[in-house]
Amino acid sequence: MPYDIDKPDAQWRAELTPAEYRVLREAGTEPAFTGEYTDTKTTGLYSCRACGAELFRSDTKFESHCGWPSFYDPKDTDAVELVEDHSHGMHRTEVRCARCGSHLGHVFRGEGYPTPTDQRYCINSISLRLIPDEDRPSSHGEHRP
Secondary structure, three states, X not given: OOOOOOOOHHHHHHHOOHHHHHHHOOOXXXXXXXXXXXXXXXOEEXXXXXXXXXXXXXXXXXOOOOOOOEEOOOOOOOOEEEEEEOHHHOOEEEEEEOOOOOEEEEEEEOOOOOOOOOEEEEEOHHHEEEEEHHHOOOOOXXXXX
């Protein structure tokens, strides 16, 4: 799939740390319970660490105790791309940034969490950058929960 942001591999390697590159561009996974946003309660917006696209809002983040930040819904349905993933002998649904194609994590359904969507977007902290509401410029008429 063509993405709005398409950079040569060498440019991604230059712009990202080795750990960011491994997760975002090679579909790696950070170790459980090590990410900076696993237990964060800050109100704000989570964007793609690779391209800055707005992906998730803090009001959809919930405690799943799985070791990675969990969200029950993306900021909007076009923010992420869902791709069938049959790696490691499993059948999962990969979550990618729809703007640059970077790997974010996986989405799981039907696990019984008390959320409005019964979905758990299990996202690597290293794939995200949190922009606290107090640091975000407010545009006229914008409502921030």
